[in-house]
Structure formats: C-alpha cells, structure tokens
Amino acid sequence: MSAAPPAALADPMLPAPWRVRAVRRETADVVTLDLVPLASGVPCFAPGQFNMIYAYGVGEVPVSLSGDPADRSCFVHTVRAVGEVSAAIAGAAPGSVLGLRGPFGSAWPVDAAAGHDLLIVAGGLGLAPLRPAIYRVLARSERFGRIAVLYGGRGPAELLFRDELAVWGARADVTVAVTVDHADPSWHGHVGVVPALIGQIGFDPPNTVALLCGPEVMLRFTATALRAAGVAAERIHLSMERNMKCAIGLCGHCQFGPDFVCQDGPVLRYDRIAARLAVREI
Amino acid sequence: MSPTAPPGPDAQTAPVLLDRAGLQALVDALVARGFDVIGPTLRDGAIVYDRIADLAALPAGWTDRQEAGRYRLERRADAALFGYAVGPQSWKRFLHPPEETLWRARRQDDGFTITPEPPSPAPFAFLGVRACELHAIAIQDRVFLGGAHRDPGYAARRQGAFLVALNCGTAAGTCFCASMGTGPRAESGFDLALTELIDAARHDFLAVAGSEAGAALLAVLPTRPAGPEATAAAEAVLARTEAGMGRHLDTNGLKERLQANPEHPRWDEVAARCLACANCTLVCPTCFCTSVADHTDLAGTEATRVKRWDSCFTADFSFIHGGSVRASGKSRYRQWLTHKLAHWIDQFGSSGCVGCGRCIAWCPVGIDITAEAAAIRAMPGKAVGEGKGGNA
Ligand SMILES: Cc1cc2nc3c(=O)[nH]c(=O)nc-3n(C[C@H](O)[C@H](O)[C@H](O)COP(=O)(O)OP(=O)(O)OC[C@H]3O[C@@H](n4cnc5c(N)ncnc54)[C@H](O)[C@@H]3O)c2cc1C
Numbered sequence: 143m144s145a146a147p148p149a150a151l152a153d154p155m156l157p158a159p160w161r162v163r164a165v166r167r168e169t170a171d172v173v174t175l176d177l178v179p180l181a182s183g184v185p186c187f188a189p190g191q192f193n194m195i196y197a198y199g200v201g202e203v204p205v206s207l208s209g210d211p212a213d214r215s216c217f218v219h220t221v222r223a224v225g226e227v228s229a230a231i232a233g234a235a236p237g238s239v240l241g242l243r244g245p246f247g248s249a250w251p252v253d254a255a256a257g258h259d260l261l262i263v264a265g266g267l268g269l270a271p272l273r274p275a276i277y278r279v280l281a282r283s284e285r286f287g288r289i290a291v292l293y294g295g296r297g298p299a300e301l302l303f304r305d306e307l308a309v310w311g312a313r314a315d316v317t318v319a320v321t322v323d324h325a326d327p328s329w330h331g332h333v334g335v336v337p338a339l340i341g342q343i344g345f346d347p348p349n350t351v352a353l354l355c356g357p358e359v360m361l362r363f364t365a366t367a368l369r370a371a372g373v374a375a376e377r378i379h380l381s382m383e384r385n386m387k388c389a390i391g392l393c394g395h396c397q398f399g400p401d402f403v404c405q406d407g408p409v410l411r412y413d414r415i416a417a418r419l420a421v422r423e424i
Numbered sequence: 425m426s427p428t429a430p431p432g433p434d435a436q437t438a439p440v441l442l443d444r445a446g447l448q449a450l451v452d453a454l455v456a457r458g459f460d461v462i463g464p465t466l467r468d469g470a471i472v473y474d475r476i477a478d479l480a481a482l483p484a485g486w487t488d489r490q491e492a493g494r495y496r497l498e499r500r501a502d503a504a505l506f507g508y509a510v511g512p513q514s515w516k517r518f519l520h521p522p523e524e525t526l527w528r529a530r531r532q533d534d535g536f537t538i539t540p541e542p543p544s545p546a547p548f549a550f551l552g553v554r555a556c557e558l559h560a561i562a563i564q565d566r567v568f569l570g571g572a573h574r575d576p577g578y579a580a581r582r583q584g585a586f587l588v589a590l591n592c593g594t595a596a597g598t599c600f601c602a603s604m605g606t607g608p609r610a611e612s613g614f615d616l617a618l619t620e621l622i623d624a625a626r627h628d629f630l631a632v633a634g635s636e637a638g639a640a641l642l643a644v645l646p647t648r649p650a651g652p653e654a655t656a657a658a659e660a661v662l663a664r665t666e667a668g669m670g671r672h673l674d675t676n677g678l679k680e681r682l683q684a685n686p687e688h689p690r691w692d693e694v695a696a697r698c699l700a701c702a703n704c705t706l707v708c709p710t711c712f713c714t715s716v717a718d719h720t721d722l723a724g725t726e727a728t729r730v731k732r733w734d735s736c737f738t739a740d741f742s743f744i745h746g747g748s749v750r751a752s753g754k755s756r757y758r759q760w761l762t763h764k765l766a767h768w769i770d771q772f773g774s775s776g777c778v779g780c781g782r783c784i785a786w787c788p789v790g791i792d793i794t795a796e797a798a799a800i801r802a803m804p805g806k807a808v809g810e811g812k813g814g815n816a
C-alpha cells in the first residue's frame with residue numbers, strides 16, 4: 143500500500159490530482175489513459191476495482207482500472223465517451239490533469255480461483271475491468287486448470303485490445319474466443335452472442351470459476367448458460383453497473399437490493415443476487 | 425454528545441424541575457456557550473425548526489392535527505410550548521443539510537488544486553428533539569459515521585451538537601413510533617431530556633441529564649428537586665401519548681415479506697396513486713440520499729462541487745448510460761419502501777423508519793406507509809432476499 147495520504151486528502155470525497163501521461167486510442171469512441179499522481183505514490187489495486195475520475199468543472203464518474211496490477215508506475219483506465227463527463231475524460235490530452243479518488247469496490251476472486259478451470263467472459267467494454275484479472279492470471283497461469291477468455295462485441299471495429307487478444311490467443315496455456323454481433327468483410331471469426339461460445343470450449347463445469355463483465359442482459363444470459371452447463375452459482379462472479387455519486391456507501395445511488403454496488407460490489411457472487419437479477423428495475 | 429456512544433438510561437441524573445424562566449435560562453446558557461440554538465417556531469402554517477434566542481419564538485398554545493395527506497395547526501386550550509407532534513422538517517436539515525459545498529478547485533497553469541470547504545462554525549443545540557427523532561439521528565449516525573468511510577461534514581456537525589430531548593405530550597394521528605420501538609419516551613442519545621408538565625396549577629419541565637455535558641449544564645440552571653408526584657405526572661404524560669398514537673406498523677416478518685414480493689400487485693396499485701413527487705423522502709428524518717453537481721465560474725478559474733439531497737423517486741437517480749434502471753413509478757415506490765423497511769436492516773442493522781408519520785401527512789395524495797406495508801405483509805411469497813451479495 144502507498145504511504146498514508148496527507149491529512150487534506152483523508153476526506154474520501156476529495157479528488158487528488160493525477161496527470162495524463164499517455165493516451166492510446168482503442169476504437170472510435172474508446173481511449174486508454176495512463177495516469178500518474180502529482181502528489182503521492184501509485185496505490186495498490188485489486189483487479190475489478192474502480193476509481194472515481196473527475197474532469198475539471200464537468201463532473202466525476204466511476205471507471206474501472208484496466209491495467210496490470212503488478213505495474214506500480216501508473217493507473218490505467220479505458221474510457222468510452224458516452225456523455226458529458228466520460229467524453230471530457232476520454233478527450234483529456236497528454237499532460238493534462240484529472241481528479242481521482244479510489245480505488246474502490248470489491249475484486250475478482252483471482253487467487254481463490256487457483257486450482258480451478260477459469261472462464262473469463264466479457265461483453266463490449268466489459269473486457270476493460272477484466273483485463274487486470276487476465277494479467278494476474280496469465281502471470282501465474284500454472285496455478286489454474288484450463289483458462290479461457292470469451293469476448294463478444296457489436297462489430298469488429300468495436301472490439302477492445304485486439305493486439306493483446308491475439309498475443310493471449312497465441313499462448314498454449316489460454317484459449318481465446320472472440321465473437322461479434324455483426325460481422326464486416328474483414329471478419330473471419332465467430333458471429334453471434336457470447337453465451338454461444340461457452341459450448342465451443344473445453345472446461346470442467348463442476349470445477350470452474352467464471353468471471354463475467356458486460357451489459358446486464360449479457361450477464362443474465364451468460365450466467366444462465368453457465369448454470370445450464372453445470373457451473374455452480376457460487377463460482378460465478380459478475381461485475382454490476384449502477385449510477386454512482388460517492389463510491390463510499392454514502393449517497394445511496396448505487397443500491398441493488400440490500401447491496402451498495404460501490405462497496406459490496408461491483409463484483410458480486412451470482413448465487414447471492416440471482417433472484418433479484420431476474421426482477422426488472424431493481 | 426458523542427455520536428458513537430450515546431449514554432444509556434443509567435447515565436441519567438435524578439430528575440429536577442425547571443419552570444418557564446428556567447427553560448429560558450437553559451436557552452440563554454446554550455447561547456452563552458456559543459451554541460447555535462435551534463428550536464420549534466411557527467412559520468407558514470407549520471411548526472418548523474429554526475434559530476431561537478427567546479422562548480417567545482416557540483409555538484405556545486399550538487398543536488398540529490395530522491392525517492394522511494393533511495397537516496393543520498390548531499389552538500390548544502393551554503399554553504404548552506411543545507404541545508405538537510412533528511412538523512415537516514426534521515433535524516436532518518441541520519446535521520445533513522439540503523445543500524453543502526464539498527470543495528472548491530482552482531485552475532492553475534499546471535492543472536488545478538482542490539481545497540475542502542471548512543466546516544460550519546458554531547455547534548448546534550437542538551431544543552425539543554422527539555424520541556423518534558433521536559432514533560433518526562442515531563440511524564444517520566450509523567449511515568454517515570458507522571461504515572468504512574465517514575462523512576466528514578456530518579461528523580463535524582454531529583460531534584459538537586447538544587441535544588435537548590422532549591418526551592412527547594401529544595401524538596398525531598400519523599404517529600406510530602410505539603410500534604417501531606422508537607418512542608414516545610426519549611431513552612438515550614440526548615444531553616438533556618424534558619417532559620412538559622402543564623395544568624391549571626403549573627407549567628414546569630421535568631428534566632434529566634443523559635450526558636456529562638447535560639449534567640454540567642443542568643447544575644448551573646435554576647432548578648427545584650422533582651418529587652414523586654412530578655415524576656408520576658411525567659409518566660402519565662407518556663402513557664397518555666402512547667395510548668393516543670394514531671397508527672401502527674406490524675414489523676414482524678415484514679422484512680422477509682417485502683424482499684420476497686417484488687412483483688406483488690400492490691406495487692402497481694400504489695404506483696397508480698403515487699405522483700413520484702419525492703415529498704416523502706424529503707420530509708423523512710432518515711432518508712440520506714444525495715447527488716453532487718459540479719459548477720464553474722464564468723471564467724472557468726474556479727470549480728465547485730455541491731452535494732444536494734436527492735430522492736430515489738426521481739428518474740435521474742438510477743440513470744446509467746442507456747436509461748434509468750428504475751424507469752417506472754412502481755419500481756421507485758418499491759425501492760423506497762423496501763429500502764426503508766427491509767434492506768436498511770441488512771445494511772445498517774435497524775429499520776430505516778422511526779414511525780414519525782411525516783411521509784403520511786405530507787404525501788399530497790395521502791399514501792400511508794403503514795397501509796402499504798401491511799398490504800404487502802399480508803401476502804407470503806417466494807424468497808428473493810438472499811441478503812448481501814458481497815464477494816467475500
Ligand atoms: C463500477 C463501474 C465501473 C465502470 N467502468 C467503466 C470503464 O472502465 N470504462 C467506461 O468507459 N465506463 C465505465 N463505467 C461507466 C461510466 O461510469 C459511465 O459511462 C459514465 O458514468 C457516464 O457518464 P457521462 O456523464 O459521460 O454520461 P451521461 O449519460 O451524460 O451521464 C449522466 C449521469 O448518469 C450517470 N451514468 C451514466 N451512465 C452510467 C453508467 N454506465 N454507470 C454509472 N453511472 C452512469 C453519470 O454519472 C451521470 O450522473 C463504469 C461504471 C461503473 C458503475
């Protein structure tokens with residue numbers, strides 16, 4: 143962990159200044175930012191956690207960490223411009239300063255998954271919050287049984303981290319399967335939804351841990367497909383998305399049944415939320 | 425005064441009596457000690473909490489008549505100072521204000537610096553805190569101070585606050601604290617507790633201290649010892665208030681029934697009446713939700729972040745990219761009631777309702793939380809409440 147923050151920063155609602163060190167464009171509306179703190183060290187984080195990122199005068203939104211937890215030189219975030227705040231963050235130029243609070247929230251149970259087959263299932267931007275878990279798993283892949291990364295996107299142009307997916311796919315210790323909803327002439331891979339990939343890879347369902355991140359409807363279908371395949375509900379973990387204003391359990395916005403997604407989640411265990419996940423508008 | 429360790433009944437001193445002049449001396453002593461003294465006053469046809477220096481500001485001889493969707497002030501036959509139940513506001517607006525600037529940021533050549541807003545200066549003294557309101561404050565203490573992260577503004581305001589409780593002498597038709605186990609007797613969490621004793625022969629306040637600060641203050645006031653007759657009269661006041669409670673909520677098994685019935689037809693039925701106006705959440709002394717808004721000055725050199733009360737009844741509250749999670753009125757009323765009476769217990773170890781009845785009286789269409797809860801409670805259902813989903 144980093145040294146104790148200076149007294150003024152002990153206020154959990156006070157963002158600290160971080161400088162944009164580098165910007166990489168991923169797709170037409172998604173960029174990845176490397177951020178370095180102006181006033182402190184880079185804190186540790188656990189795969190699955192997020193930060194609240196503030197664009198000066200515009201606002202603050204939750205964004206997952208998408209970098210390697212072993213890299214302590216910066217925080218890496220992958221942001222899609224969908225509205226005012228996310229567009230301001232995604233548009234931040236190298237050298238500019240953003241505010242940052244965090245890291246917050248629960249983590250993917252990577253270490254607890256050792257000894258099991260591991261399915262990492264992502265939809266759309268959901269690959270970004272899972273990437274830290276993938277880095278950690280691949281750094282010590284011998285601890286796991288079979289490892290698979292299943293990824294679905296709307297179209298080839300919307301897929302994130304394609305170079306990395308190719309590198310991971312070339313390894314002997316991991317299976318990578320990618321699918322798109324709508325192909326274009328450049329695409330020679332799978333076409334269809336992510337849950338359909340589950341039947342195409344080899345794994346031992348009773349001994350499998352699954353990590354899921356993506357749109358809520360994709361989470362529902364994937365969890366249902368995994369249950370049907372024989373994966374235990376308590377070994378399915380999914381990252382939930384809710385409106386967040388504080389990230390520290392005080393503003394009430396992120397409630398999902400009795401859970402505060404900012405504190406109890408975002409990574410939640412399927413067996414504990416399956417019933418409410420099936421109810422509309424919880 | 426410590427929000428974390430409210431003194432129990434054992435810490436209370438032997439009761440003494442203050443007359444009206446003695447009560448004014450209490451206010452004077454609090455003002456002299458630098459407190460911002462807040463008490464009940466009459467404004468716009470309601471009893472509202474505001475700054476006071478003189479007992480003349482109190483609603484002497486007024487009472488409130490409350491029913492579903494109705495609140496009206498009436499004259500009492502006597503000149504009681506605290507002869508009403510509860511008004512539209514609670515002490516929440518002082519400890520957890522409707523709007524609070526969190527910090528200011530200044531643009532610099534090289535980024536920006538952020539400075540927290542200094543806490544409000546004078547500590548509060550509250551005069552006339554009802555038992556249900558003491559419980560509401562204790563509940564907000566658990567929300568804002570009891571978790572992994574504390575709200576520093578709330579902590580500062582709460583830490584310094586001096587609480588003068590009042591054992592209720594009147595229950596409104598909307599009151600149900602007795603069934604929530606939150607009143608009408610002020611049992612703990614106060615510095616001083618008063619019971620107003622008024623009849624043809626007297627107008628006194630039986631006072632006990634509940635903290636060292638309360639005992640120290642009481643010691644400098646002009647008091648008389650309270651004999652057994654005065655103590656018995658105070659007990660009679662509480663017994664009468666409890667008997668006059670207009671409503672009741674049966675909480676037995678309610679949490680499980682609410683969590684098991686997200687698709688109960690009653691949710692559609694109440695949604696057809698509810699205007700989603702958010703009045704209920706604003707008047708509720710425990711509702712704590714807030715939003716934040718960011719502003720800049722015209723030149724863009726200073727940016728501020730302001731925190732404001734928010735409500736689960738608004739469409740924006742649950743907005744995520746693509747639309748609101750809770751788009752229908754049904755889902756919003758369900759969220760409110762289920763949070764209040766069920767999830768709150770998982771989250772904070774107690775109900776989020778203290779039975780003050782404000783949401784019933786101030787609902788423009790008279791929706792009654794006790795009736796809605798009873799309707800859902802009447803029907804068993806399949807368990808949906810798995811408890812918290814934490815990844816531990
Ligand atoms: C735990 C968590 C992790 C996230 N990780 C990422 C990530 O790694 N990369 C990424 O691009 N996005 C991520 N998001 C989503 C991101 O926070 C939203 O896209 C962003 O809040 C949109 O804000 P806006 O002002 O740009 O959009 P607008 O649509 O203008 O937002 C208006 C309001 O809705 C809220 N809001 C809108 N969409 C969301 C949303 N999806 N989730 C939460 N609040 C929302 C905003 O805070 C704001 O209050 C994450 C969300 C959560 C909850």
Ligand code: SF4
Pocket residue numbers: 704707708709710711764776777778779780781782783784793
């Ligand atoms: S829910 Fe209604 S009765 Fe209960 S504490 Fe809130 S305002 Fe009072």
Ligand code: SF4
Pocket residue numbers: 697698699700701702703704705737783786787788789790791
């Ligand atoms: S229950 Fe009544 S007070 Fe609450 S939002 Fe609905 S109409 Fe307004």
Ligand code: FES
Pocket residue numbers: 385386387388389390391392393394395396397402403404405
């Ligand atoms: S984001 Fe404020 S309580 Fe979770």
